[in-house]
Structures are given as C-alpha cells and as structure tokens.
Amino acid sequence: MAGPKWLDPEEMKAWRLYITTSVDLMKALEDDVRPFGLTMGDYQLLAMISEAPDRRLRMCDLADQLRLSRSGLTRRMDGVLSNAWVARVQDQGDRRVAYAELTTKGWNLLRKVAPIHLASVRRLMIDHLTRVEVKAIGSAFEKISKNLQS
Amino acid sequence: MAGPKWLDPEEMKAWRLYITTSVDLMKALEDDVRPFGLTMGDYQLLAMISEAPDRRLRMCDLADQLRLSRSGLTRRMDGVLSNAWVARVQDQGDRRVAYAELTTKGWNLLRKVAPIHLASVRRLMIDHLTRVEVKAIGSAFEKISKNLQS
DNA sequence: GAAGATTGATTGCGATCACAACTATTTCGG
C-alpha cells in the first residue's frame, strides 16, 4: 500500500448508511414475517426450495445458496421439519444425499406469506427508490458479488 | 392491499443481489479483521467510541448506535474489556450510567487496523462502483433509513 | 418528600450458527 487511501465523504456516507440501515432493514423484515411463526431464515429457506425443480433441493446446494454452513442448515432444518413445512427425502441413487422438499403445507404457507413479505420489501425499501437507484443497486451488488466469487 | 404488486425484474434483481451479496461481503470483511483478533462487531464498537468526545460513550447510546440490545452490548463488552481495549468508567453524577472508554491500547489497535479495514471496504466494495452508484447507494439507504426511523 | 414510573445496566435462559470431529457413501488413482 502506497498510503492509506481514505474514503471521500460520498463514499463514507454510502458505506455507513448501507451498513447501519441494512441491520435495521433486516430487523423490520423479521418483524413482518414473525406473525406467521417464521423467521427470515425460514422464509428464505422455503422460498429457495420453492423455486427449485420439483420443489426440492439437495442439502448442500441449499446451504450454499442460503450462505449457511452445513451444520447451520442441519439445525435450521430441525425447525421447518418439525413444523412439517419441509420433508427430508433420501436420494435413492446416491445414498449420501438428502433432499429438502417443500410439503404441501409449506407451499401453502409460502403462498400466503410471500405477498406479505414482498409488500414489506416494497414498503420498506423499493418504493422509496428511484428507478436509477434500483438499477444502481442492482449493478453495484452484481459487481461486488462477482468479485467476491472469484 | 388491492392486489399483490410484484417486483419487476430490475427490482427483483436489485433486491436479491443486495440480500445475498451483503452476507458474503460481511463475511469477507470479518476475514480481514480476524488476523488482529477482532470481529467486525468489536471493530465497529471501537470505531464508534473513537469518534465520540473524549473517546467515550454511554453504554446505552453505544448499544443504540451499534444496533445491539442492552444485554447484547454487555456481553460484547466482556471481550473488549478483557483485552483492555476499552475501559468501563462509572459516571460520577448519574450513578446508573457507565461509559465505555477507549484505552490507549484500544486506540493504538484501532489506528493500526482502521487503514486495513478501510482498504478492505475499498477493495471489496467501493472500488468496484461508479460515482453514480456510490451516490445512488448513499441516497437510497438514506431514504430507507429515514423511513425506518419514523 | 414518599410512592410510582422511568432509565441504565446486568443476568438467566434459549435460539442461531460456525468450526471441528465424526460417520457413511462414492469416486478416483494405480
């Protein structure tokens, strides 16, 4: 490093607001799904499975997509399994593999909660943004994400 | 609600990339401060105190700014206290109040780590963004934040 | 100025999650 290159005022503003507001935003979203007996972690798990073919996903793929460790997913599954929102299905071919499969009950719950959650995302975030800001956030985090994957 | 108003493709892209990338970004930043024996939580605590007058803050103000519960802050303080980065100072006027005060040791650590952390923020986020994106993120999260506070 | 409400902080407890160690299965190198 030649010298510590500080953030200029606009960069600092963006960084700080992003960090602190993200925490507040996640807590507000948690509040909106809690009445359904869900955490955001549960919701994201159900949503992720619901988009997969046959509404099932291998445990390890699910863990990767949810940014959970393998053990973290095992523990999270405990909750959604006991609520019978998700079933554990053993793969017949590769017997190491287990699938997390959305049950009808889980699917019905998700259909009920998804519009409410989406409305929260709108109300708390998207509806406050201009089209330019939406595009900028999309392109910005896309670049950040690509860099992190490499 | 008249009807569930879905997110259009650009809104959905922004939302999803924001959510998933934020988790990855925080983990990458954790990795960069870990060599110094710090978590991001510790770092933010030290940074927050360092900017306050006399480099001290009331516990409850610190908790609010760090988005921690009171008990969460008490537990987090355990770590930085045992490392002697922060001292606990009882207020003489209002004896309910305790201050968290940065020690010289904590200040020296922060001076060492801050440029490295800032460089990480640049390398992982800011340097990938255009000026327009930086401004958009600043203004976007400013509006989201203002709405959440109200 | 005393009772009750409010504020500041800590403690017990439970939930979430990661790391390391482990078991079980499959794949690969020779």
Added chain:
DNA sequence: CCGAAATAGTTGTGATCGCAATCAATCTTC
C-alpha cells in the same frame, strides 16, 4: 479392484445475541 481422497450430512461444543426478569438510581407527581 482396493485403498485413499473426496463428498454429504450430523453431532458436540462454544460464541453471539435477544427477551424477560431483575436490580439500582433517578425523576415525577402529588
């Protein structure tokens, strides 16, 4: 094929953090 390495998942353990209860000090109200 057979042993080693890789892959999938679970379990023990410890860290972090929030909620509810608690204690102590201050403020408010009559």
